[in-house]
Amino acid sequence: MLDRTDDISASAENWLTQFESVLASPGDGALKALFHPDSYWRDVLALSWNLQTLNGADAILKELQALGRKAAPRHFRIDPDRAAPRRVTRAGTETIEAIFRFETNQGRGSGILRLIPDADDGNRLKAWTLLTALDELKGFEEPLGSARPRGQSYSRDFRGPNWLDLRKQAAAYADREPAVLVVGGGQAGLSIAARCRQLQIDTLVVDRESRIGDNWRKRYHALTLHNQVQVNHLPYMPFPPNWPVYIPKDKLANWFEAYVEAMELNYWTATTFESGVYDEAAARWSVVLRGADGSQRTMHPRHVVMATGVSGIPNWPDIATLQNFAGSVLHSSQYTDGEEWRDKKAIVIGTGNSGHDIAQDLHSSGAKVTLVQRSPTLITNIEPSAQLAYAAYNEGTLEDNDLIATSMPLALAKRSHVMLTEQSKKFDQELLDGLARVGFKLDFGDGGTGWQFKYLTRGGGYYFNVGCSDLVVRGEIGLRQFSDIEAFVGEGVRMKSGEALAADLIILATGYKPQEHLVRRLFGEEVTARVGPIWGFGEGQELRNMYTRTGQPGLWLIAGSLAQCRINSKYLALQIKAIEEGLLPRSSPLHRSL
Known part of the structure; x- marks a missing residue:
């Protein structure tokens, strides 16, 4: 060489x-x-x-x-x-x-x-x-840097509308329809909306929450991001250099509000997307939106982007005899704070990130907690092990690192993550040995590919240890296997061994349903069948139906981490722009040939 x-x-x-x-x-x-x-x-x-x-x-x-x-x-x-x-x-x-x-x-x-x-x-x-x-x-370059828009010049009409007037008018959509309607205002929705705006595509974001950022703000009290700040920037606006390494949920939520304002995104809060029907002849949607006051508005965008994330509809498993339990049952998405459960007994079913974090939050609030494991789970310490996958982002530019991430084909990405998983197992050996000793069932992903591919294939099944695993090893948080439960009773759980496990609260940290469920609810069976499976890899080497034309013209999907949304929103927006300018057919030949 x-x-x-x-x-x-x-x-x-x-x-x-x-x-x-x-x-x-x-x-x-x-x-x-x-x-x-x-x-x-x-x-x-x-x-x-x-x-x-x-x-x-x-x-x-x-x-x-x-x-x-x-x-x-x-x-x-x-x-x-x-x-x-x-x-x-x-x-x-x-x-x-x-x-x-x-x-x-x-x-x-x-x-x-x-x-x-x-x-x-x-x-x-x-x-x-x-x-x-x-x-x-070519011909549709983003107006950035020296090509930035001039805005209102010094020769403006002083009696005409100013910037704020124009912004309010643009966001109201009183006399026009958006070309793109984005459903969901988290990192996925904001990323694609910002990209579309820079390409001068009229775009409206709708979100059912009452305040921008509530999709993070309303999560459980102790939540922070599990990967580091240098990986997580949104398009065009990097986080300030004095931000903490791990961003708290409320800080991120407030940044989302600032981002919408700074990027001049049209965003309707407290607005629910109820249904959508595609008109093939007109090549546009007829969608129904409902406001907080119950009022409805029908819009006709040419594109609908589902940006509701991998975690869309909570998964409430059908657990036999759970209806016998007399206490409170919450899905992890409903959990906010452990303080109200001080001195109470809690059972958390599920051992992914949410289950562990909620168990630790309840324990810190003075509750007696038992973690119930349903299936083997990947455990890795948040530092340094969980950050190994992002090592490249510690040097070089964000632009270069995003391109490097984009460049890795699936087979080599898997090979890399097998190596990273083996490295992290060595770093975490003491913790893993302790967990195995107390009966925790460990898993390292399909073919040893680790947590990243658990996320890309199923959206969960792992925990970045920030202390809960240590509590389990020390016995400060109890551990039971779901397979050892005989039945749920009014007071809690009866184990097959005869042991009674009392509880005031049961948390179901059982994840979320696949995105197909939300597509079916909003668009019906025919559209769902036309789109096909979403997320994961199937037989191909790309995430299924993500960031690209689907089998349903005018319907797009974007989801994932902040980094995934930042990177792939660029390519999704370029496709929409190409369709709008007549450079690209609305349907993908890959779908037409299936």
């Missing part, structure tokens, strides 16, 4: 030059020779107008030949404004990594190239991974 920085840059530049030349006049042998046999190409809209990943030189060759002629990608150059080409280790493999820029007939993009030697071809450097991602559409 090459060692000098200038040689590393030269290798990357040489590959890009050859790539561009071969794409312009493709020949099977020349193009295939640029890719390692075990190679991956992820295209995010730039050539395919889809989010898709291909692996293997043969599959990549076939797709590049088909798409390259139409998109005409060209002007591939190392980006001088990004991190310089360098040697890094990704998924356990040493590689040369270079960030580049390019353009197509319709847009400009960024990408990442990773080169490794091909031992079967004289150690010639070949592409191991390639990312091509769309950044902007």
Whole structure:
């Protein structure tokens, strides 16, 4: 391998030059020779107008030949404004990594190239991974920096409406319809609304809560984010540099309010999305919104973006005999504070993040708590183990790190997380041994892929330990297995051993239903069937029906962490803009071919 920085840059530049030349006049042998046999190409809209990943030189060759002629990608150059080409280790493999820029007939993009030697071809450097991602559409660039809007000039009409008047008028929608209606005002809704506004797409956010940020503000009292501040910025407005490493829920909620104001987002609080019907002929929705006063308004947006998150409808499991319990039963989404349960007895069913955090909050308030485990759970200390996945964000720019995150194909991401999980197990060995000793059933994810893939496939099933696991190990919080429960009785629980477990409160930390349930409730069976499964990976290498055109024209879904929403809202908004400008069909060919 090459060692000098200038040689590393030269290798990357040489590959890009050859790539561009071969794409312009493709020949099977020349193009295939640029890719390692075990190679991956992820295209995010730039050539395919889809989010898709291909692996293997043969599959990549076939797709590049088909798409390259139409998109005409060209002007591939190392980006001088990004991190310089360098040697890094990704998924356990040493590689040369270079960030580049390019353009197509319709847009400009960024990408990442990773080169490794091909031992079967004289150690010639070949592409191991390639990312091509769309950044902007030609003619529809975002007005940022020197291109920022001028607003009202000094020659304005002093008798005309001022900025506040115009903002109120824009948010009222008294005389027009939004092009995009975003349902849900958390990080997903704010991210896509901000992106759409920058692309000059008229967008309205509706949220059922009475105040912006209440989707975080109303969660349980002790909640803070479990990943660190440098990972969690919203688009365009990074958090101030003096913010705490772990952001408290109320601080984040207040930031959401400030964000809506600063980004001039149109946002209706206390507004419930009741139903939507799509008019194929008119290519628009007819949606019914209900205000807090019971009034209804019908709107006709061309796009509806469901931004209600992975955690939408609480899952109330059908637990036999639970109806016999005479005390209070709450779902974790209803829990707020442990103070009212001081000196009471509580049972928390479920051992994910919410279950552990609520158990610890109740314990801290003076309640006697028993944690009931239904299935094996992944446990990892919040530091350093849970933060290993975000190590890249501790250096370099947010823009570079987001592109690196986007560039990792599913197979290599899984490989990386297997390695991270093994590393975290070593860090956490003492804790894990203690948990096993008291009977806690541990799990490390499908194939050992760890907590990140538990989140991406099921939205939970893990706990970032901030102290509750230590309380369980020490016996200060009790532990029982759900399988050992015989029945629920008026006073609490009767175990199969005959032991009686008294309780005043039972918390069901049993997670949330899949997003398909909310789509079915709001849009009906036909639309739900047309969209298909949401979240997780299925047989593909991309999250199902997320951030991209679905089988239902005009219906989009966005969810995930703040980082996921920041990154992927950009690509979702670009698709909506392309459709609005007639550059992209409303339906994805990937769905039409299914």
